[in-house]
Amino acid sequence: MTYETKRHEVHRRKPGRFWYYSAITGFVLTFLLLCYLDEAKPILDPVEHILNLLEQNYAEQWSKKYTAETHLAGTNYGLVEWTRDKFEEYGWKTTIDTYDVYMSHPESNSLNLLDSDGQVVYSASLKEDEISEDPSTRGNDTVPTFLSYAANGNVTAQYVYANYGRMEDFALLKKLGVDVNDKIVIVRYGKIFRGLNVKFAQDEGAVGVLIYSDPGDDLGLTPANGYKQYPHGPARQDSSIQRGSVQFLGGVGAAPGDPTTPGYASKGDVPRVDPHASIGKIPVLPISYREVTPILEKLNDKGPMGPRDWMGELVGFNYNIGPSDGNLLNMYSNQTFNITPIWNVYAEIEGKRKDEVIIIGNHRDAWIKGGAGDPNSGSAALIEVARALGDLKKAGYQFKRTIILQSFDGEEYGLLGSTEFGEYQAQDLKRKVIAYFNMDAAVEGRHLRLGASPILNRLLRKVASWVPYPDGRGLSLYDHFLEESGDRISNLGSGSDYTVFLEHLGIPSADIGFRPGRGDGIYHYHSNYDSFWWMSNFGDKGFVFHNAAAKYLSLLALELSRKKLLDFSVEDYTCALVSYFSQIEAKIPHEWLQLPISHHTARKLRKSKDKNDRFVLDASQSVFGSYQFRKESLDHRSKHHKHQVQHKHRHTPTLGKILDKTRHSLQELSSRAALFDDETTLLQEQYDKRKQLHVFDRIWLLIKIANRNLVLKYFERNFLYHRGLHKRPWFKHIVFASGRYTGYAGQTWPGIGEAVEDGDIKRTVKWLDIAKHAAKRAHFALDYYG
Template structure:
């Protein structure tokens, strides 16, 4: 019998399924396919491991800075700075200056010059527009002065004109702007006259204390020390009929005819016929159109009476040569200068600087055409990667005369040179990180009109987007560097000045240290930064080379501020213009290109502490408050008080005053820590990291964004919405404002300062709290 389980037998028997089965593959073929798949997987795994290992070991390590440059096609800042320096050319600056100073360009006139500026921006690849504002201003029709003798007959009539000089073509233009004051009252005045030194409040107060009656008098004062409009304001408040203002050679730094110097055009001394024009607006009350304080001057806008902000008595400027026959009539009359102070006597030999009043009369005629006319700003825009973050740089274009080679067109020429440099960088592929706005303002000379109206018109945009405003009004009128700044920008300016060569050797910074210890002044008013810093809380800076010891006399607001004077005496190589262009450009690039806004905050705190200490030195009552001394402040310090104020006021005020001191101390500590923090962020930003640390880089960008937000709003923390007291509510900043009695010079902690000056105890308490709240707010931002 056959065994069915026998494999050999089974294999030999036929099977009915055999014909349907696939033919078995040889064993060798099956093994070959399996080993190929294994090898592929193995190679793939090894390759992946190798790539990962290679990336970990050999892939390039990059910084966040480099990553963003690649992402946005950014050019390194060092290359931009080299391109900037290579683009600055003294010859082109000179050419721009010559064009700006070739014809009169009083505010609201010479639209062709505005259009040329805009067209030039466009040629450089910078989009430009010409926004206009309808402003209330005056243009001169006629003016005259008559001096009468004791018999009532006219004995002297000054020309009120400046000499035409063959050497200086600008002076011979047939359409020269007459000598006049912007915003001067249109009218006549006649009466006795007196001399009141510089026309400061303390000068008028001193004369009043000595019994001098200013009623219906024509007051003659010297230019200098304070803004000219306040000289008229103080005289008006005392009942004066008119004001006459002249430039005394005593204020020319020793570069005078008496000291052996020849007068311009033959030498560096003042030409005796030179006259300083200028505005007599009450600048410390509010800048801008006096009929629209706080809102833009557009067609159809509501307007108010301007006479809280401009004079209601006439005034005229006059040269020192033509005022001498008038001043001589005061010799020997009234109070003598040695009874008043050392600065009451000037440098005119024919005048003994007696105060008067005169025995004879003077008549002053001043006919003005007041009108509402368009002013033409020119606004250029270089779109940034972050279009909403903006840096504004600006200079005003209008001048009192055809020239204006120093004020303002030295700055105008430099602004165009920067536009040219930026245009060349744009052609090379540059796009700034932050948008850059270049502004050529109109109407600055009348009272900062163009900038103020534009900023009031765009207040929300500026408040939400503008990082800083950099102003260069007069880039060159001498050889001594002046700087006024928000403390946040101080260090940025110093660093820029260290990178630029000075025309006389060394760096701009080194020469600055040599001249005045690299001193940075406080911002007050008098130029276009005012609306940005004092009204909107936007950190601002103003700088340039000004007249100083040994420099040729600068003929401020005179026809002798001409291209010929600049080209012959002040900057014949145009090297100072070039240095300013480089500094201005570096500051602009620092603000536009820095991923971290280049502000330093600790200096702000330290300066706040210094400001309080200076007030303590000036007002001893503050030391009494700090120590909570129980003293009779009314008797000792003369403070006002009423029945609700008791002798314990000093002790009660001790707490808010010490709170302020403590808050400033806390802010200084927080600011120092915050500056260290932003310095660390910067180091991390430029530090190289391997690719797999992208999460760390992302967190770094978030941290930088938050830090920038804090830096952006910090200066705005010092705004007080109700503004300063005494009708100065347009000024919102509690740290910086123009002095109410100076106009130009800055007043520090102005609300508290003015309360102390007024001996108003309630106001002292009020402002201590306001300032402390602002400091605490600033501290909370960076803590």
Template sequence: MLALWGIAVVALSAGGDRLAATPALSATQPDEDRSTLACWPKSERARRREFEQKLIEAPSADKLREWHDLLAVEPHVAGTPGDLREVGRLADAFRNMGLEVQEHEFWAYLCRPLSAVLQVVTPTAVDLVVKEDILKEDPLTANPELMPGWNAYSGSGDVTAEVVYANFGTKADFKKLADLGVDIKGKIVLARYGGNFRGYKAKFAQEAGAVGLIIYTDPADSGYCKGLMYPEGGFSSPTCIQRGSILTLDYVGDPLTPFVEATKDAERLDPDDLALPKIPVQPVGWGSAQQIIGRMKGTAVPQGWQGGLPFPYRLTGGPELTVRLKIEQERSITKSYNVIAKLKGNRWPDEMMIVGCHHDAWGFGAADPLAGTIVLMEAARCMSDAAKAGQGPARTIVFAAWGAEEYGIIGSTEWVEANRDDLVKNAVGYINLDMASMGVEFGSAATPSMQRVVADVARVVPQARGKEGETVFDGWAARSKDGPFTHGVRFGDLGGGSDHEPFVCHVGVAAAGFGSGGSQGNSYHSTYDNLNWYRQVVGDDYAPAVMITRMTMLTASRLADAPLLPLDFVGYGKETQRHLRDLAKRSRELVEETSVARMVDDTDRRDAMQAPASDLPLDRTARASVRSPFEQAMKPLNDRATAYGVLAGGASEHLRTLMGSDVLSDADLVGINQRILGMDRAWLSDVGVPGRPWFRNLFVASDEDSGYASWMLPCLRHAVEHQDSSEFEPRVQTYLDIFGRLVQTVSELKAIGTGER
């Protein structure tokens, strides 16, 4: 899973006894008629506020601790016996709540490590560590089921070669090495974690001709440069290793069954026909990396490439330094499960609001994923208790614990592919909780349609360990120092990296990812990610988990209960304008890079590549005059998005007025809500994003060169990145057509109740 939320340093203090307090009315709290509470008739809003207050008071820190004890009891890598036992624990817990439970079986192409050897061969033989130290202070680290460090889907092989340091191993880093004349062919690449998805480090290294890759955690990114190391503190010790998949296909889910559910008897692709990694790849801690980097004698690295180890970093090790990397992995079709629990709706049972978090981990998984899974379980418990008391949801709420996410977002994708048509028709939203309760600093990435309801809910949920009356919104807004701001706070863009991806990118469902940070430490994908680390670093009061549970329940409940769906279709206008501005900026950057490359003589290329951008020979005046061939072509789309925003704002205001007047029948609401759902689905294309047809949402896709980041308006972004001006205008027309459909829909909404229909 991607760590969506940055980790900052804060004081961890007790304060759970204040968590049940009702926040005083925040100064930032909006007029109720302009919030998502306006999606209820005025006559029902007082009762709605009372119900939400009960939900706020329902979560228990003690119960969250019990969920953690239950689910973090053993390592549970997908497809292992521990994974199957975890599935049983989850299913039993959901059944005990009285929910309708399905153990959704899927058969995916997974792998497991058999052996790993990493050695400095010359000038002096040294065996390097590929497994974390067992800590006497933490008995959990001695569990025999914990695996050595490994990267899933690594190629198997035994290679000995010279070493090249590639910084973060991004596409730009490999380009810089090429520009500097560094030969990677036949070498083992050493790259540090960060900057992109680890799989792209392997992809780019293999494409450059490397015979192997070593990925390490640099102390500048998580280690003694950040703070005290575990077990004294929370940061990475010399042997702390980040595991993870390195799968980089043009789709997510089971590698052998794109677009279809991975049943036992499904028709499968031939693994030999896929672009699976071929070179051996091994992750290590910074202690092992130090043994290699400290022996490198080549040219000093460019500016910005120096890490946190106490000596100058070098680009090459030279022929006198050789390293051996031997990896053996086994790949096979393996069974795992999603656990699906349903709380049936009592008014529109076919429509569904989905809340999900994966259950598999690379070890104990106390943080990733269980800091989110425990929220899922507690939200399910509280909301099922409310239903038993006669306050069940209007729409069905699905609580989903996904399997095999760590291998490549597999379980959630298989469920989405199995239920594609139903989700397109009936899914009103999805909340992703992967690794959600990691501190008191709340953050969210969300589709435009989900942002308003999340911001509204944050205004009434108490801030964990906060001052009396302080809300989540207050803390979030105070940290949102840099724009763009949406509804008073900063949202991230949902791209790749977790289980929201199939919902957003494949079936166009409105979605939000919840997360929190602020704790002083990082155990990401290591064997130290256990209950001892979590309770020492994040805290044992479970205040962050209580806060995220409240955010989850209120957001899910508003989407499940509101007679008028609280999805903000207005946001697509402003967000498209913002993304067009970003796209214009990116296109100018690429033009500038091309101009610089042409101006720099080949004999001076090396010096130029090591200089900061401000020292390159394109002066400030020249930069200001740079224009890309794409900018003028964007103008019609920007104008259309602007006009849509005005029209959509009027339609939204009109619907709130009708709702407040209590004049809409059930039949009216069904028709309105289907049109509102259609706003997110309007971005779906049967053709998909260029080169990646599985990515059907033309508003957003994952970045094709980093995996975690988002490409907004991806058809246009693809043309810009590939400098394909011939395809740009036809793709602009595709987006103009989408806005044509959106304009038609909001016109229909604005006509409701006026006699114009």
């Protein structure tokens, strides 16, 4: 082809390109104009509508329905259909989503105390008392006491008392010369997740674990202090037994969800692995404090005494550690392990912006027939939320953003339903979901407790001020929260369905509920006594706190949906980052600060940055992200070239310098965030007065708002790391994770903190650098759209 021919071809293509770009420009302008024209004024006050509607309180009716039948995970499909039907009744589009997961169900168990000749001197029934006043405790349809995922086995051995069964408790046993190898370990509930009791005991060579609830953890509400037991008073029923899962959850090497499909969904014909990275290999039984007392009494005067904080309040037990001398325990546990279907139920009201989604979730499965607090207070409130928001839609209100309600199955076993859903829909969720609000046990007491990603804190406080606190004093929920909790919103760990959203996917999450506190009776967690009768007479008379929970969650979803700009506080988030970092910084040994960092380590860190940038982009799939990555890559290459040129002239960096740079990056981010929030507030004010603007100014305002919403929507994703935490790759968030040795309790800046705990200097440097780079990436996003 000659030059003239080529030139002719070029000219021939130009009209095509012209019409192509014209079409794109026309589409964009049309879209913006439609956005402008679509801002119709609401025909009613949606906040007032919800509060008025929920003055009619049906929570008691829904609670009675959910607690009338057993609904262990993977059972009672009728309750699945009933939940779906209620959502549809209130105008929601519904889906039932099935996963096939590895689960265990109880068959039989026994526990016998033997003398030195092997004769049985005491047998524990491992059952809870039937109570005439409480119908849920009577009959043959209650769930047996068991701990899911406990291994099958029949073991006979000496036993020892190990306090809460924490890492530090086992370390003290070693120091005291008490060997738990080939012994059964007896621990009390508290401080850490029960699955980690099993992991730590198994790692020390124990052959079985027995777990009980000690009245010493009941804050003085005990018969010894004059309080009557349930059902005649607020004290714990002494036959109460806490069921539960002994999956390792957030422990080292473990992950939530189906233990045979770690990191991917149990849907369809998928490969399955050995589950024992996340579940134990020894039998475990739960027991009441009444039935464990005769066993522990045999340890009196045997072995050393633990420190004062090992002492509970069992009458007749001196809290000697043992081991038992002259007595053995025979423990037998038998469960069936199968791949079993579980069912999540979803309900959706589609908003104008389909790619901006708010989720409210709770699980439906319970360890017992009742489960009035956990989870059915949340289930009842979720139906009320569906009724309130559904009625608002019916009244003609148009939601700006899509709202989804989710009733998960299998949470109690190890966050199965939510985790499998999160893994299956990971890309779609990371691209669309703005926030996740979790209820779980919405009402266990009368005291509001909040845990959240700090970006949601301002929203949580604001909406709490709109809802009356139901004690007749004229206070709002926020007034009460300020009075009782000092305005403290805690960080999140694990133990409920928010885990996959925040710690795996980087979606801002909150956990909301009324918990026991001053003046409340003992909540019988995972026991037959968590019943409708207990809730009606002790937990929430009149179901007024259920009603408050429904109002609060409905208004949170509404407020986050109706504002043009996302109602997030980046300043709250970044201030929390600096505060968390200061706490971690104080734990770094002073002698580490002058240690040099090799150039080889520095090169490895640079390579890791690029890979993680790509992962963060994939997590958001946003326009600003792709530009951000290109710019940062260019900046990185130019800086890298400059460093190569000056390589001979620069000094070797130290850990202290990296620490200073990380702190400085976080402080700069926090300062920029305060200005960013002020600018966001100004944009919202301009939007509220948009009718005073010229039409082109309005369109330009909408462009700026759309860009800013992108930054807000994906801001949390900046703090994901593609490889996950050390030996816990499922946990991708670098700021929030469950504690590897606690399970439930949250840990902030876990990568740095764990490296310091382990005395690993190289890993500390790595995680400091990851934190610094995440802060710079987030700072860039704020600058580019500020």
